[in-house]
Every structure is written in C-alpha cells, then in structure tokens.
Amino acid sequence: MQGPKGTYDVLPAAQALREQVIDVAAAIFRTAAYEHINTPAFEDTELFVRGVGTSSDIVRKEMYSFEDKGGRSLTLKPEGTAPVVRAYVQHGMHKLPQPVKLWYLERMYRFERPQAGRYREHYQLGAEAIGSGDAALDAEMIMMLSQLYEVLGVPDVELRLSSMGDRECRPPYLERLKLYLEGVGDALCRDCQERAKLNPLRVFDCKNENCISLLGEAPKLVDNLCPSCQKHFDEVRGYLDLFRRSYRVDGTLVRGFDYYTRTTFEYECARLGAQKGIGGGGRYDNLVEEIGGQPAPATGFGTGLERIVLALESAGITPAPPGIDVFIMVLAEEARPRVMQALHRLRGLGISADTDYAGRKAKGQMKQANRLNARFAVIIGEDELASGAATVRDMGSGEQESVALDGLEQNLSERF
RNA sequence: GUGGAUGUAGCUCAGCCGGUAGAGCUCCGGAUUGUGGAUCCGGCGGUCGCGGGUUCAAGUCCCGUCAUCCACCCCA
Numbered sequence: 001m002q003g004p005k006g007t008y009d010v011l012p013a014a015q016a017l018r019e020q021v022i023d024v025a026a027a028i029f030r031t032a033a034y035e036h037i038n039t040p041a042f043e044d045t046e047l048f049v050r051g052v053g054t055s056s057d058i059v060r061k062e063m064y065s066f067e068d069k070g071g072r073s074l075t076l077k078p079e080g081t082a083p084v085v086r087a088y089v090q091h092g093m094h095k096l097p098q099p100v101k102l103w104y105l106e107r108m109y110r111f112e113r114p115q116a117g118r119y120r121e122h123y124q125l126g127a128e129a130i131g132s133g134d135a136a137l138d139a140e141m142i143m144m145l146s147q148l149y150e151v152l153g154v155p156d157v158e159l160r161l162s163s164m165g166d167r168e169c170r171p172p173y174l175e176r177l178k179l180y181l182e183g184v185g186d187a188l189c190r191d192c193q194e195r196a197k198l199n200p201l202r203v204f205d206c207k208n209e210n211c212i213s214l215l216g217e218a219p220k221l222v223d224n225l226c227p228s229c230q231k232h233f234d235e236v237r238g239y240l241d242l243f244r245r246s247y248r249v250d251g252t253l254v255r256g257f258d259y260y261t262r263t264t265f266e267y268e269c270a271r272l273g274a275q276k277g278i279g280g281g282g283r284y285d286n287l288v289e290e291i292g293g294q295p296a297p298a299t300g301f302g303t304g305l306e307r308i309v310l311a312l313e314s315a316g317i318t319p320a321p322p323g324i325d326v327f328i329m330v331l332a333e334e335a336r337p338r339v340m341q342a343l344h345r346l347r348g349l350g351i352s353a354d355t356d357y358a359g360r361k362a363k364g365q366m367k368q369a370n371r372l373n374a375r376f377a378v379i380i381g382e383d384e385l386a387s388g389a390a391t392v393r394d395m396g397s398g399e400q401e402s403v404a405l406d407g408l409e410q411n412l413s414e415r416f
Numbered sequence: 417g418u419g420g421a422u423g424u425a426g427c428u429c430a431g432c433c434g435g436u437a438g439a440g441c442u443c444c445g446g447a448u449u450g451u452g453g454a455u456c457c458g459g460c461g462g463u464c465g466c467g468g469g470u471u472c473a474a475g476u477c478c479c480g481u482c483a484u485c486c487a488c489c490c491c492a
Contacts, residue, residue, distance in 0.1 A: 005482095056490095057491080061417080110491075112489090112490070112491075116487095117492080118491070119492090125492095273486085273487090274488085275492075278492070279492070306492075329450085331451095332450090361450080363448085363450080364445085365450095366452040367451095374452095379450075398452085400451085
C-alpha cells in the first residue's frame with residue numbers, strides 16, 4: 001500500500017522545520033493584527049466556479065469535485081481566498097469594524113501531475129484583508145510575506161509586481177490586446193492561440209521564445225491603467241519604496257485566478273527549479289459581491305508551506321534536533337513501578353521524560369538516552385532500590401551522582 | 417493530459433556476457449555481569465514495484481501496467 005499519488009506523509013524528522021515556518025508566520029500575522037480563521041476542507045463546487053472563474057485551469061481541469069450522498073456537488077478547496085470570503089459574507093462580517101483581517105493555514109487540493117514542489121495536497125499559509133480598498137493594505141500584504149521570507153532566511157527571493165486594472169480599464173485593454181493578437185495570428189504557438197481565445201492575458205505566461213519576442217511589443221495592462229487604478233498602483237509602489245522593498249514591475253505577471261483586480265504580486269525563489277513561485281496574491285475588489293455579499297474591496301495572499309521548506313533546505317537551513325529532559329533507565333523488573341511513577345510525576349511537572357519499553361540491556365538503554373538527546377539519564381536498578389538512591393547522569397559531561405529516591409522528581413525539576 | 421529518466425533490505429546503492437541476491441548506514445546483541453556519542457565482531461532484515469512474454473534458466477532481455485523523479489501545461 002502507498003499513499004495516494006501526489007500526497008506525502010510528514011514524518012517526525014520533517015516536522016521541526018515546518019513548525020518553525022508556521023510559528024514565524026503566526027507571529028507575523030499576530031503582530032499585524034490578523035486573526036486566525038479555519039474554513040472547511042470542502043465547499044460547494046459553485047463557490048469556486050464563481051470565485052476562481054471558469055476560464056482558470058483550476059476550475060476547468062484541476063478540481064477534486066465529488067457528489068455527496070445528498071446529491072450535492074462539493075469540491076476539496078483548491079485555494080483559500082474564496083472560502084474565507086464566503087465565511088465573511090455568511091457571518092455578516094461586513095458589520096464588524098473594517099477591514100476584517102484574517103489569516104489561515106489550510107490544506108489545498110488540486111488534481112495536477114506531481115512534480116518537484118508540487119503536490120495534489122499541499123498546505124498554504126495565507127492572509128486576507130476584506131473591507132478596504134486602501135493601497136496601504138496591499139503594501140501590508142506584500143511586506144508581511146517579505147518579512148516571513150526574511151526572518152526564516154529563504155534565499156534568493158524576488159518580487160514581481162503588476163496591476164490587473166478594474167472594470168473600467170480592463171475591458172478596453174483586452175480589446176486592444178485581442179486586436180494585437182489577431183494581428184500576430186498564426187505566428188504564435190498553438191497553446192497561445194488557444195489562450196488568445198479563452199483568456200488572452202494568459203499568453204504572457206508562455207515560455208516559448210518566439211511567443212515571448214512577439215509579445216514584447218504587445219500592449220501591457222499595467223501601461224494602460226485608468227487614472228484611479230494608476231493612482232492606486234503608484235501608491236503601492238510608493239509604500240514599497242518607503243520600506244525599501246525591491247521589486248520589479250512586470251506587465252507579463254498573470255495570476256491563476258480570474259478574481260484579481262488592481263494589485264497583483266508574486267514572490268519567486270530562484271533555488272526551486274520549475275515550481276519557483278513560493279507565494280503571491282493581490283487585490284480582489286469584486287469577489288465579495290460576486291459571491292453574494294455587499295460589495296467590499298479586499299486584498300490577500302497565499303504562500304506554499306512545502307515550497308518555503310524546500311527553499312530553506314536548499315540553503316542548508318535545519319533547525320536544532322529536538323531533545324528530551326530525562327531518560328529513565330530500568331535495570332531491574334522490580335524497579336519498573338518506581339520508574340513509571342517518576343515518569344508520571346516528571347511529566348506532570350512539565351519535564352519531558354521517557355524510558356525503555358523494549359527490554360534493552362543497560363548499554364542499549366544508555367544508547368537510547370543518547371539517541372533521544374536526553375539532558376539526564378536516571379538509573380534505577382537493584383542497587384538503587386537497595387540503597388534508596390537513584391543514579392543521575394549528566395549526558396553532556398558524563399558526571400554521575402546519587403539522588404535519594406524520595407526526592408528524585410523534586411531534585412530533577414530544580415535542574416531545568 | 418504530453419515527454420524523458422528511474423523502481424533491488426527501513427535508508428543510500430552495487431549486482432558484468434541471463435546461471436537462483438550483496439555492501440554501507442540504521443536496528444538488536446557481543447567484546448565491556450548495570451553505563452551513550454569511538455572501534456571491532458556477530459545477528460535480524462528482500463514477493464528484486466506489479467503482471468505477462470522469451471528462455472533449460474530472468475534482478476538482468478521484451479511488452480504492458482503502477483509508482484516516483486524531472487520537464488511541459490499550470491500553479492503554492
């Protein structure tokens with residue numbers, strides 16, 4: 001038996017680094033006044049169809065959709081924003097002080113071919129600020145991610161920035177782009193000719209060199225913003241300059257969801273190979289309304305836990321191996337009850353403690369204490385029971401002393 | 417969904433021109449009657465991914481299939 005394709009087990013050895021990433025992220029969210037939210041693993045399929053958009057690959061071919069026994073069409077969530085917005089609308093959060101600032105750690109599901117840094121189930125850390133159109137919030141999002149990567153030590157991080165415009169400037173731009181693409185015609189690759197029909201902006205994703213050079217002359221949305229979008233974009237850039245956050249304006253930056261408006265951004269890590277995008281997001285001023293709420297502007301981001309971990313590992317970053325406080329060696333069957341009592345008492349005092357359950361010899365138990373990275377080994381055997389004093393060994397120095405069994409736990413607790 | 421590479425012990429791998437499977441690490445034990453991190457010795461551990469085919473004989477050759485990895489598509 002094996003786990004399903006594209007899934008993985010997080011084994012104990014891999015937990016420390018993941019937990020470090022999560023802890024740092026949670027602290028950043030907390031200090032920026034974001035509150036934790038959890039949403040269900042699955043939602044009505046309709047939520048993603050309306051939210052993410054029917055022209056996106058995710059909706060067209062990557063959703064884990066199924067019918068439940070009640071005949072409802074449900075989908076394991078492929079992204080985190082639409083569910084949070086659904087919760088915002090459902091719980092009437094528009095009545096709370098705005099903006100409502102939320103963060104999440106959730107599993108995402110996409111039916112894709114697995115690859116380095118890409119799984120069918122993965123974790124994303126994300127944040128959403130709903131109820132304000134202020135460019136300062138876009139900058140806050142970008143800077144929270146920047147801070148996360150910096151504190152963790154993610155190497156070679158680059159930021160790309162663009163704008164998707166709004167309902168006023170995007171439609172006329174798309175007409176211009178379509179005209180341009182028709183002018184280029186058959187010279188584009190077959191994929192791009194498909195994209196031109198379905199979602200013209202996607203042609204900028206193409207890696208075909210011929211297409212890239214043909215599109216070099218194409219009009220870019222970021223160069224054709226309406227005055228209000230231009231002002232908003234300039235404000236975001238102003239904040240990034242204020243924070244000395246380097247970035248590159250990239251008119252070819254196209255994100256995978258249809259709901260973006262105005263600001264979009266993406267962080268990449270050059271160490272990661274093909275799947276180098278480690279986090280990204282942007283503004284989605286129409287999504288709340290499209291999902292059925294009172295219109296409310298919003299902005300947010302998502303970042304991939306696995307890709308951050310891969311990037312950290314590529315830089316050789318590994319957290320200190322965990323250890324325990326005390327390992328108690330049982331060297332006589334008659335000592336077992338006293339050992340179990342000591343274990344229970346120590347743990348009650350908040351001291352991590354373990355013992356031998358494998359019937360190992362003295363040497364084997366000492367070895368186990370060493371493997372567990374124990375600070376102290378406590379020996380209880382025939383001699384100790386007879387003398388009424390346990391042997392306490394400092395695993396760092398190798399020094400040993402006798403400690404009365406009567407006050408053993410108290411004595412040990414004073415050492416931490 | 418497309419292309420390429422790879423599947424042998426828990427892990428990393430060797431296995432020649434086809435002749436009935438090996439090493440290192442880990443684990444357990446011994447050298448050291450009850451003392452770790454070093455060394456030496458021994459032991460446990462394998463449906464050779466799975467299914468067919470060729471052959472007297474297949475880990476080895478052929479076909480299929482599944483899985484993993486890498487790339488495309490796309491994305492975190």
